[in-house]
Amino acid sequence: MANLPILQFEEIIVETVEKNQVVVILGETGSGKSTQLSQMLYRRGYAKAGIIGVTQPRRVATVSVARRVAQELGVRLGEEVGYAIRFEDRTSELTCIKYLTDGVLLRESLSDTELSSYSVIILDEAHERSLNTDILLGLMKRLVHMRASNLKVLITSATLDGEKVSQFFSGCPVLNVPGKLFPVEVFYSTERPTSYLESALEKAIDIHIQEPQGDVLIFMTGQDDIEKLVSKLEERVRSLEEGSCMDAIILPLHGSLPPEMQVRVFSPPPPNCRRFIVATNIAETSLTIDGVVYVIDSGYVKQRQYNPSTGMYSLDVVQISRVQANQRAGRAGRTRPGKCYRLYPSVVYHEEFLDATVPEILRSSLAGSVLHLKSLDLPDIDILKFDYLDPPSYESLEDALRQLYLIDAIDENGSITRFGRIMAELPLEPSLARTLIDANENGCLSQAVTVAAMLSAETTLLPGYSKESKKKRKHAPADLPDGSGFGDHIQLLQIYESWDRTLYDPEWCKVHGLQVRGMLFVKDVRKQLSQIMQKLAKGPLEVQGSHAQREKLQDYSNLRKALCVGYANQLAERMIRHNGYRTIGLKSQLVQVHPSSVLKPDEEGMLPNYVVYHEVVATSRPFMRNVCAVEMSWVLPILKKLENLTVSQLSGGIGHPQESTIGKHQDMPKEDEIDAGAPDDRESRIQAARDRFLARKANK
DNA sequence: GAGCACTGC
Numbered sequence: 001m002a003n004l005p006i007l008q009f010e011e012i013i014v015e016t017v018e019k020n021q022v023v024v025i026l027g028e029t030g031s032g033k034s035t036q037l038s039q040m041l042y043r044r045g046y047a048k049a050g051i052i053g054v055t056q057p058r059r060v061a062t063v064s065v066a067r068r069v070a071q072e073l074g075v076r077l078g079e080e081v082g083y084a085i086r087f088e089d090r091t092s093e094l095t096c097i098k099y100l101t102d103g104v105l106l107r108e109s110l111s112d113t114e115l116s117s118y119s120v121i122i123l124d125e126a127h128e129r130s131l132n133t134d135i136l137l138g139l140m141k142r143l144v145h146m147r148a149s150n151l152k153v154l155i156t157s158a159t160l161d162g163e164k165v166s167q168f169f170s171g172c173p174v175l176n177v178p179g180k181l182f183p184v185e186v187f188y189s190t191e192r193p194t195s196y197l198e199s200a201l202e203k204a205i206d207i208h209i210q211e212p213q214g215d216v217l218i219f220m221t222g223q224d225d226i227e228k229l230v231s232k233l234e235e236r237v238r239s240l241e242e243g244s245c246m247d248a249i250i251l252p253l254h255g256s257l258p259p260e261m262q263v264r265v266f267s268p269p270p271p272n273c274r275r276f277i278v279a280t281n282i283a284e285t286s287l288t289i290d291g292v293v294y295v296i297d298s299g300y301v302k303q304r305q306y307n308p309s310t311g312m313y314s315l316d317v318v319q320i321s322r323v324q325a326n327q328r329a330g331r332a333g334r335t336r337p338g339k340c341y342r343l344y345p346s347v348v349y350h351e352e353f354l355d356a357t358v359p360e361i362l363r364s365s366l367a368g369s370v371l372h373l374k375s376l377d378l379p380d381i382d383i384l385k386f387d388y389l390d391p392p393s394y395e396s397l398e399d400a401l402r403q404l405y406l407i408d409a410i411d412e413n414g415s416i417t418r419f420g421r422i423m424a425e426l427p428l429e430p431s432l433a434r435t436l437i438d439a440n441e442n443g444c445l446s447q448a449v450t451v452a453a454m455l456s457a458e459t460t461l462l463p464g465y466s467k468e469s470k471k472k473r474k475h476a477p478a479d480l481p482d483g484s485g486f487g488d489h490i491q492l493l494q495i496y497e498s499w500d501r502t503l504y505d506p507e508w509c510k511v512h513g514l515q516v517r518g519m520l521f522v523k524d525v526r527k528q529l530s531q532i533m534q535k536l537a538k539g540p541l542e543v544q545g546s547h548a549q550r551e552k553l554q555d556y557s558n559l560r561k562a563l564c565v566g567y568a569n570q571l572a573e574r575m576i577r578h579n580g581y582r583t584i585g586l587k588s589q590l591v592q593v594h595p596s597s598v599l600k601p602d603e604e605g606m607l608p609n610y611v612v613y614h615e616v617v618a619t620s621r622p623f624m625r626n627v628c629a630v631e632m633s634w635v636l637p638i639l640k641k642l643e644n645l646t647v648s649q650l651s652g653g654i655g656h657p658q659e660s661t662i663g664k665h666q667d668m669p670k671e672d673e674i675d676a677g678a679p680d681d682r683e684s685r686i687q688a689a690r691d692r693f694l695a696r697k698a699n700k
Numbered sequence: 701g702a703g704c705a706c707t708g709c
Contacts, residue, residue: 058706059707086708086709101708101709102709103708106709131707132707132708132709221705222704222705223705254705254706255705255706255707256705280705280706281706301706303706304704368709427709525709592701594702596701596703617704619702619703620702625704
């Protein structure tokens with residue numbers, strides 16, 4: 001601790017904080033800012049009038065940093081120094097320094113808008129620009145005015161981004177703290193490779209033959225490429241002449257690997273052996289691997305982005321930013337001087353790469369964030385005048401408002417409703433929160449809570465798909481329930497209920513190919529959601545499950561109806577005579593049910609006329625993932641609501657962008673880009689749907 | 701038939 005670079009700057013940091021309410025600290029990796037800033041301010045008495053809060057974007061980091069600070073101060077974790085992450089609050093009335101995820105702080109702001117228990121708020125790793133951090137930055141900007149006398153705000157960021165943050169906070173001072181990284185020599189390719197997989201392979205072999213000991217970290221975009229490169233590397237290493245170079249271990253590293261496979265990268269290599277770690281950007285920030293001396297950077301990353309005009313997410317391979325490239329290079333210099341090989345020319349880095357990664361707030365659906373802001377009841381605020389570091393597009397805010405209106409979170413004037421307030425309290429996407437409310441009114445809350453919890457954990461439930469692991473597996477997993485033909489939500493419910501009936505037997509999970517950890521997480525989320533509903537819902541609450549639900553031949557109609565109400569903004573109609581669907585909304589999209597879905601066609605081979613979907617993701621084509629069959633009679637009220645929707649009223653002013661802050665945005669839709677045919681198209685579709693419904697009714 | 705980077709409440 002004594003030789004942390006930041007400690008030499010203690011005087012100037014403290015002095016700057018004394019004189020200024022907001023300070024930006026630019027600190028590179030290894031500067032010690034995460035552990036030392038809080039302690040410096042603590043020493044100067046800033047914890048006397050309130051808590052020093054430090055946010056982190058990730059849970060693991062939150063806990064480990066808190067643990068270290070407690071150790072350095074010689075106190076017991078949870079007393080003077082504590083942390084709070086979801087499901088785990090280790091703070092007490094003694095706590096002066098509190099580490100927490102940005103999500104938890106945001107949630108605290110719901111019940112205490114002014115965050116009055118804090119005297120200092122440090123937003124650490126702000127350069128990562130998580131959605132939560134960006135909302136917090138906006139809230140801080142308001143808060144420093146409201147609490148001018150008793151709140152200090154510190155923001156830490158990466159070098160390239162500091163000036164922007166400073167400008168956002170009226171030109172507040174920026175302090176630069178050097179890091180403790182070793183120099184990393186950067187090499188560029190002379191041209192862009194035709195195949196960056198091949199090019200990474202050649203570079204890795206070159207290093208292995210020519211360079212002294214030291215591990216190699218290779219950044220690729222996804223599981224598929226990683227597996228390919230791992231097997232090619234293995235092959236090439238094997239073909240090298242025996243004794244011509246040291247041994248090699250080749251390890252894949254990505255998020256869908258089971259945890260026990262991920263931790264393999266932390267055990268040091270045997271002597272005279274070089275490790276190649278082929279990783280996604282999980283190795284950029286989330287996992288730090290010691291012993292890496294060489295980095296090979298493909299220059300690409302897989303990024304999820306939301307298109308507000310279609311309501312669709314897509315997962316695209318895009319070029320990384322300069323901040324990201326530097327972060328990757330820095331991974332080579334943690335233990336000694338290193339080398340970074342960029343598989344792209346220097347001109348690409350300088351002229352094509354963006355300064356910083358496009359922040360999440362510009363790449364996500366904003367329904368949840370807008371609802372959060374609405375529920376804070378900030379007096380002079382409408383969503384448009386809210387000050388964001390990077391303001392989202394007009395289209396994106398409009399999309400959020402439309403979604404919120406369709407699920408009754410805001411009324412036709414854009415004001416938050418009674419439902420909206422309950423929804424904001426639930427740690428769920430708005431559509432699932434709405435589902436819980438409807439389910440509570442219709443006696444199937446217990447089921448809905450299960451579905452919501454299962455969806456929250458979905459990615460951690462199944463071990464990552466891989467051709468390799470499929471081959472190696474000795475036994476195929478036992479069959480899971482099939483959703484009774486109604487689709488994936490019902491299947492998720494049935495899976496949990498089956499496990500529940502075994503009294504949470506871990507063996508059952510293993511036999512069925514489910515991750516025990518994932519299922520336990522579902523159990524936690526279920527409990528949390530039930531408690532929140534218990535606290536919020538007026539009227540009778542049905543959490544345990546009634547007898548009606550346990551009927552043998554149930555069609556889950558109450559639950560499916562609740563899902564239909566909640567997913568009113570995620571509705572699709574089957575096209576005539578084949579199994580393709582069109583989404584129902586502002587702009588209709590052609591989509592298909594994802595082949596992994598358990599939704600079943602009827603005797604004639606036809607899928608249901610209407611489904612709701614959890615999300616549409618465009619991969620090779622646009623697919624609806626997690627669908628649930630719904631009835632036409634539930635859909636009609638939604639169609640009617642869609643018909644009468646006027647967005648300009650929802651936003652109070654959003655329809656006049658030139659008069660609001662929105663006018664500054666670059667991606668305002670131009671007149672000719674607006675799909676003029678859409679309303680008529682929608683009209684006729686609604687009419688057709690109604691006609692079909694009436695015809696069917698008449699037939700009965 | 702298709703296949704998904706990473707977080708978080």
